[in-house]
Amino acid sequence: xxxxxxxxxxxxxxxxxxxxxxxxxxxxxxxxxxxxxxxxxxxxxxxxxxxxxxxxxxxxxxxxxxxxxxxxxxxxxxxxxxxxxxxxxxxxxxxxxxxxxxxxxxxxxxxxxxxxxxxxxxxxxxxxxxxxxxxxxxxxxxxxxxxxxxxxxxxxxxxxxxxxxxxxxxxxxxxxxxxxxxxxxxxxxxxxxxxxxxxxxxxxxxxxxxxxxxxxxxxxxxxxxxxxxxxxxxxxxxxxxxxxxxxxxxxxxxxxxxxxxxxxxxxxxxxxxxxxxxxxxxxxxxxxxxxxxxxxxxxxxxxxxxxxxxxxxxxxxxxxxxxxxxxxxxxxxxxxxxxxxxxxxxxxxxxxxxxxxxxxxxxxxxxxxxxxxxxxxxxxxxxxxxxxxxxxxxxxxxxxxxxxxxxxxxxxxxxxxxxxxxxxxxxxxxxxxxxxxxxxxxxxxxxxxxxxxxxxxxxxxxxxxxxxxxxxxxxxxxxxxxxxxxxxxxxxxxxxxxxxxxxxxxxxxxxxxxxxxxxxxxxxxxxxxxxxxxxxxxxxxxxxxxxxxxxxxxxxxxxxxxxxxxxxxxxxxxxxxxxxxxxxxxxxxxxxxxxxxxxxxxxxxxxxxxxxxxxxxxxxxxxxxxxxxxxxxxxxxxxxxxxxxxxxxxxxxxxxxxxxxxxxxxxxxxxxxxxxxxxxxxxxxxxxxxxxxxxxxxxxxxxxxxxxxxxxxxxxxxxxxxxxxxxxx
Numbered sequence: 088x089x090x091x092x093x094x095x096x097x098x099x100x101x102x103x104x105x106x107x108x109x110x111x112x113x114x115x116x117x118x119x120x121x122x123x124x125x126x127x128x129x130x131x132x133x134x135x136x137x138x139x140x141x142x143x144x145x146x147x148x149x150x151x152x153x154x155x156x157x158x159x160x161x162x163x164x165x166x167x168x169x170x171x172x173x174x175x176x177x178x179x180x181x182x183x184x185x186x187x188x189x190x191x192x193x194x195x196x197x198x199x200x201x202x203x204x205x206x207x208x209x210x211x212x213x214x215x216x217x218x219x220x221x222x223x224x225x226x227x228x229x230x231x232x233x234x235x236x237x238x239x240x241x242x243x244x245x246x247x248x249x250x251x252x253x254x255x256x257x258x259x260x261x262x263x264x265x266x267x268x269x270x271x272x273x274x275x276x277x278x279x280x281x282x283x284x285x286x287x288x289x290x291x292x293x294x295x296x297x298x299x300x301x302x303x304x305x306x307x308x309x310x311x312x313x314x315x316x317x318x319x320x321x322x323x324x325x326x327x328x329x330x331x332x333x334x335x336x337x338x339x340x341x342x343x344x345x346x347x348x349x350x351x352x353x354x355x356x357x358x359x360x361x362x363x364x365x366x367x368x369x370x371x372x373x374x375x376x377x378x379x380x381x382x383x384x385x386x387x388x389x390x391x392x393x394x395x396x397x398x399x400x401x402x403x404x405x406x407x408x409x410x411x412x413x414x415x416x417x418x419x420x421x422x423x424x425x426x427x428x429x430x431x432x433x434x435x436x437x438x439x440x441x442x443x444x445x446x447x448x449x450x451x452x453x454x455x456x457x458x459x460x461x462x463x464x465x466x467x468x469x470x471x472x473x474x475x476x477x478x479x480x481x482x483x484x485x486x487x488x489x490x491x492x493x494x495x496x497x498x499x500x501x502x503x504x505x506x507x508x509x510x511x512x513x514x515x516x517x518x519x520x521x522x523x524x525x526x527x528x529x530x531x532x533x534x535x536x537x538x539x540x541x542x543x544x545x546x547x548x549x550x551x552x553x554x555x556x557x558x559x560x561x562x563x564x565x566x567x568x569x570x571x572x573x574x575x576x577x578x579x580x581x582x583x584x585x586x587x588x589x590x591x592x593x594x595x596x597x598x599x600x601x602x603x604x605x606x607x608x609x610x611x612x613x614x615x616x617x618x619x620x621x622x623x624x625x626x627x628x629x630x631x632x633x634x635x636x637x638x639x640x641x642x643x644x645x646x647x648x649x650x651x652x653x654x655x656x657x658x659x660x661x662x663x664x665x666x667x668x669x670x671x672x673x674x675x676x677x678x679x680x681x682x683x684x685x686x687x688x689x690x691x692x693x694x695x696x697x698x699x700x701x702x703x704x705x706x707x708x709x710x711x712x713x714x715x716x717x718x719x720x721x722x723x724x725x726x727x728x729x730x731x732x733x734x735x736x737x738x739x740x741x742x743x744x745x746x747x748x749x750x751x752x753x754x755x756x757x758x759x760x761x762x763x764x765x766x767x768x769x770x771x772x773x774x775x776x777x778x779x780x781x782x783x784x785x786x787x788x789x790x791x792x793x794x795x796x797x798x799x800x801x802x803x804x805x806x807x808x809x810x811x812x813x814x815x816x
Contacts, residue, residue, distance in 0.1 A: 092142045099135035106132055126184050129368055133180055136372075137379055141172040144383040151391065167393075171386035175379050183375045187368055220315040220335050221308035227260045228306045228317035228331050235267075235321060235329060244279055257282045263314060263334045268293050270326040279327070292330050293318055301328065313337040396425045400432055412440040469550050469651045470534075476543030478503045478511065490534065490551050492527035503547075514538060514545055520695075522552070537655040548655035566755075579615050586611035634675035634763050636793040641672045641679075641720055641784070642713055648683040649711060656691055660708040669713065670786055672720060673793030674764055682760040685753045686724055686780055693728025693778060700729060720784045727777045731770055738770060765789060 106128045148168045238252050244267070257265045266281030268289065276289045297318065300307055306319040314332045321327040399416040406414035414436055418429045461484075464471050470487030474480055480501050483493065493506045504511040509525045519538050524531050536549040590608035642665045653661040687709065694707050712723040732738075732745045739758035761768045766784045773779050 088142070088145075092139070092146075095135055095138045095142060099132070099139055102131050102135060123188075125368055126187050129187055129372065130180065130184060133183065133372060133375055136376060137172075137176045137180070140376065140379050140383060141169070141176070144168045144172060144387070148387060148390065151387065151394075167390040168383055168386045171382050171389075172379065175382035179375050179378050183371050187371055217310050217315075220333070221310065221317075224315045224317040224331065224333055225306050225308045227262065227333075228308075228319050228329060231256050231260060231265075231331065232306070232319045232321055232329050239322075250280065253280060254282055257331075260331075261333070262331050265329070265331045266292060267321070268328045268330055270298065270328070281330075292316070292332075293328060298328075393425070396429060400428070403432065403436070407436055407439070412436055412443050463650070467647075467651060467654075469548055469654065471654060472503070472506070472510070472547040473541075474503050474514075474544050474547070478514070480506055481544070487549075490527060490532060490549070491525060510536065510547060510549075514547075539655075539657055541657075546657075550651070575618060579619050583612055583615040583619075586615065634678055634760075636673045636675060636789065636796045638671040638790075638793050639674050639676045639679075640669070641674070641722070642669055644674075644676055644679050645683055645711060645713060645722060648680050648687055649709075651684065652687045652691055652709075658707060659691065659694060660706065661711075662708070663711040663713070665713045666715065669715065669720070672784055672786060673789035673791075673796075674784070675760075678760045679764070682757045682782075683722075683724075685757050686782075689753065690724060690726035690728060690778070690780075693726055693730070695728075697727070697729040718785065718787055720786060722782045722784075724780045724782075725773050725777060727773070727775070730776060731772060731778055739768075 109124070109128065145165055145168060148165045234256060235253070238249060242249050253265070253267075262283075264281065264283040264285065266284055267279040269277050269279055271277060276293060278284075278289055297307060297309075301318060301320045302323070304320050304323075306317055308315060308317045310316075311332070314334050316330065316332040318331075319329050321329050396416065396419060403414040403416050415433050416429045418433065419426045461482075464482075464484035464486075467484070468486055470490045471482070471484045472480060472487050473482035480503060483506070487493070491507045493501075502511075503514065507525055509523055513521060513523060513536065518536075521536050521538075522533060523536055524533050526532075531553075532551055533553045534549040535552045536547060539546045539548070586608045590605060590612075593604065646663060649661055649663060652659075690709050694709070698707070706727060708727050710725045712721075712725075714721050714723075739754045758768060761782060764784065765788055766782060769781045771779045771781065
């Protein structure tokens with residue numbers, strides 16, 4: 088491109104020099120050039136200069152494009168300049184050539200011989216008319232001056248006869264006006280006499296500048312706007328002059344003056360006709376170049392206006408692509424597509440920023456909830472395993488790993504069959520709630536398993552009920568032992584008393600038996616003692632463990648027991664209502680947790696029993712309400728289950744159950760725990776169907792027990808290290 092610019096510049100200079108020599112060689116400098124020659128020179132000079140302007144504008148456009156936000160990749164400047172230059176140059180060149188030819192062909196006649204002949208002829212006719220009138224006035228004023236000299240030789244100017252003579256001279260010669268003037272020694276004009284004079288001043292009739300020309304005695308004629316005037320010297324001694332005039336057509340005189348002026352102007356214009364022609368075409372060239380330059384300037388400004396917002400959009404888009412969603416572009420004040428695009432882009436980035444913030448917040452909440460869930464799952468005693476559609480373990484908590492003996496299973500990509508084959512078989516069978524045994528650490532464990540389907544995967548929730556079953560069996564055996572102890576203990580005392588009485592009464596009377604009677608009665612008494620000790624051991628085995636009272640938060644105990652069932656039964660809506668302030672309760676946390684777990688379990692089973700029956704179930708829900716009334720903490724558990732049986736009074740008795748797989752010891756154990764805590768438990772019907780279990784605790788009664796237990800622990804821990812270790816465990 089620099090080479091093209093240099094060639095274009097050299098071409099323009101060469102054509103300009105050639106044009107100069109063409110103009111010089113075309114005859115006289117006053118000769119009008121032909122229109123075709125001028126048009127050819129005009130086009131030859133305009134084309135390279137326009138090309139040079141376009142190349143210069145291209146260079147400027149490239150510089151502006153390089154400085155724009157899009158860098159050297161911005162081609163809009165160059166394209167707009169090229170497009171506008173072509174659009175402006177071609178029509179302007181054609182219009183200029185057409186205007187030049189039109190003008191030159193139009194004025195060519197006025198510089199021809201025909202136009203000159205017309206003007207010269209008109210001037211000659213007008214001047215001939217004026218010359219004729221001047222000749223006539225001179226032909227009248229000269230003889231009239233001779234007659235007046237003769238008359239003054241016989242009389243003087245004051246004689247009345249001279250006045251009559253002067254009037255007859257004016258009338259005979261058909262003059263419009265006449266006057267005799269004199270010039271004093273001071274050079275001032277004085278009117279001596281006259282006829283038909285108007286009100287013009289004397290200086291208008293005989294200008295003082297004309298007096299020297301009249302000294303030779305010859306008459307002089309002049310043309311005024313509406314008359315022809317003549318002046319002649321009458322008497323040189325007294326400096327006496329005769330003035331006469333005759334009216335002529337003023338239009339003719341004016342036309343004569345204009346014809347003379349027009350001819351003079353025409354001659355002057357003809358003398359510089361080529362100069363005017365060249366100046367006109369030079370002006371056309373200058374205007375054309377100014378138009379092209381203005382269009383190029385407009386193109387640059389328009390490109391700047393378009394490229395700047397586009398560049399800002401590109402820069403903002405790059406920032407958005409880099410993650411900066413706060414990027415905005417300035418909105419132009421003009422209400423056009425550019426401002427609409429800027430507003431749309433700003434709205435888009437604003438929405439993206441808001442959505443990104445919402446996503447970040449949602450992700451943070453999800454992470455927090457995940458962390459909370461993982462923390463809760465890690466802290467609960469129930470095992471939880473989540474698997475996907477391909478049976479891959481996606482989540483397993485610490486309790487599940489401990490129960491199944493799967494160390495660090497959550498850190499490896501394992502399947503459920505690899506972690507627990509027994510549970511995998513139950514998923515294949517489509518089981519939902521089942522009690523099964525698994526082998527963990529070489530020992531069998533009994534699990535209460537609940538399988539819930541979630542999308543393509545499953546959630547397995549299970550508790551290790553091995554100890555619970557053992558406790559239930561122990562409780563059953565304890566009850567049996569208590570019953571046996573009661574039945575055996577009743578006849579032991581009469582038997583012992585009867586044996587002792589027989590020995591006292593008949594021991595001395597029986598003779599010759601070698602002490603057999605005494606040995607037998609002693610054996611009876613000894614065996615009764617052994618049976619009594621055995622009954623005492625049965626009674627000790629049947630008793631529940633003594634509760635260890637501590638100040639605990641009852642709401643935490645209830646929430647923990649409720650959470651286990653809430654995780655295991657997502658199809659049931661669990662809710663709990665707890666007041667803001669609740670006093671601590673003196674209780675055994677483990678025993679109360681066991682009691683409420685059994686209560687919630689019975690509520691869940693009641694809901695499932697209702698689902699299996701023909702009764703309609705509008706909503707499966709368990710509502711727990713904890714409140715404080717008159718120094719008592721009341722816990723109310725309401726379910727939408729199947730309701731209470733007819734013999735509801737026997738619900739807390741051992742071996743009393745309404746379910747096929749029930750043991751009948753759950754509520755019996757709950758009742759024992761509640762009674763150990765000096766509390767009450769009651770069962771009632773829910774108004775809309777279901778059961779309400781109400782448990783009441785006396786806060787003031789249980790508080791001293793907790794304080795006493797703490798004091799005993801402090802004293803005994805110091806005295807008995809073994810018990811201290813036991814309490815810690």
